[in-house]
Amino acid sequence: MILxxxxxxxxxxxxxxxxxxxxxxxxxxxxxxxxxxxxxxDTRKEHSMGMITLYVLNTRLEExxxxxxxxxxxxxxxxxxxxxQFTAGANQSVELTRSSDQKxxxxxxxDPKRPPDERxxxxxxxxxxxxxxxxVIDLNFGADYWCKVPAGSFTMGSNQDTDNKKRKETIxxxxxxxxxxxxxxxxxxxxxxxSGYRNAQWWNGLHPDALEQKREGAGNQNWKIANHPAENVxxxxxxxxxAWLTARPLLDQALKSQGYLFRLPTETEWEKAARGTxxxxxxxxxxxxxxxxxxxxxxxxxxxxxxxxxxGASPYSVMDMSGNVWEWCVTEYQPRKSMPISxxxxxxxxxxxxxxxxxxxxxxxxxxxxxxxxxxxxxxRVVFSTPF
Numbered sequence: 125m126i127l128x129x130x131x132x133x134x135x136x137x138x139x140x141x142x143x144x145x146x147x148x149x150x151x152x153x154x155x156x157x158x159x160x161x162x163x164x165x166d167t168r169k170e171h172s173m174g175m176i177t178l179y180v181l182n183t184r185l186e187e188x189x190x191x192x193x194x195x196x197x198x199x200x201x202x203x204x205x206x207x208x209q210f211t212a213g214a215n216q217s218v219e220l221t222r223s224s225d226q227k228x229x230x231x232x233x234x235d236p237k238r239p240p241d242e243r244x245x246x247x248x249x250x251x252x253x254x255x256x257x258x259x260v261i262d263l264n265f266g267a268d269y270w271c272k273v274p275a276g277s278f279t280m281g282s283n284q285d286t287d288n289k290k291r292k293e294t295i296x297x298x299x300x301x302x303x304x305x306x307x308x309x310x311x312x313x314x315x316x317x318x319s320g321y322r323n324a325q326w327w328n329g330l331h332p333d334a335l336e337q338k339r340e341g342a343g344n345q346n347w348k349i350a351n352h353p354a355e356n357v358x359x360x361x362x363x364x365x366x367a368w369l370t371a372r373p374l375l376d377q378a379l380k381s382q383g384y385l386f387r388l389p390t391e392t393e394w395e396k397a398a399r400g401t402x403x404x405x406x407x408x409x410x411x412x413x414x415x416x417x418x419x420x421x422x423x424x425x426x427x428x429x430x431x432x433x434x435x436g437a438s439p440y441s442v443m444d445m446s447g448n449v450w451e452w453c454v455t456e457y458q459p460r461k462s463m464p465i466s467x468x469x470x471x472x473x474x475x476x477x478x479x480x481x482x483x484x485x486x487x488x489x490x491x492x493x494x495x496x497x498x499x500x501x502x503x504x505r506v507v508f509s510t511p512f
Contacts, residue, residue, distance in 0.1 A: 164189075270302065
């Protein structure tokens, strides 16, 4: 199974082979990234102890961030330039090959030096040939899709957000969050499956309003582009999708027996995945930059292909956490740590969207929506973990 070895941090090997050259190369690059991030922590400690000046601190951090970005680009090059195999199910292997058109368009859409509109156009154009990145247009989640967020403390909230004051929070367990929001192509599998959206089983435990909304039918996707985020999705819709996804033959039975499932993130999980442990305001280091995420300042005026803002990735390599679509969390908006799924109270939305500005795109920003709410700027992503 594709997730059979998730806990080992090497679940993305090909057919269980630890000797695969692509995986080994990626592992070595990740080791370098880990070293750069450790060096950043050491540099901050030196500054706090008065050993280096603020100028030296900022200079070193900028250089380390450049090294991290270059290493992450190196990983993406490995994905783009090599054929990639991954386990699609028990005893089944799928080989992905890329045409010259796919390679050309991938090179454009994953190039942070290009303007956002060029990347967005290439991302749309690749749908003529199929977006070959694992876990983008199908449910065969491949290497690097699940981003591990380790247990530990982090800074949550900010002094600028009256309903999310700055504080320390601790998550006592590891969890894995999807690199991208769920895309239209993936959500459409759920909608088209005769045992999917229309099956009342996936709505069990939700408020009766959920079944009423199900009877009225799913929301209409405004931009029917395979590799764009699913949008016009309610909290009820997203919860049902997660229940359906958990029941599919993607999980190893050993993990299922331990209670692992696919679900929406809690607000605490979402924010830690977005900002890491260094207290940054946005997923990427530094001030807001409209070229690193799809907000109103970016000027695209619609959703965009997932994963085209590589330099906007979070410390855990999660994409699109600042802009594109607002993302549902399982958590009630008030009280913020309450998570009963049978209520019809407002739920938290995180991350901003393509038609909201930078004020809504920082990691601590919270908004709320009634669980039946749908709009063309609202989608979701999933985590892989034990129940909350």
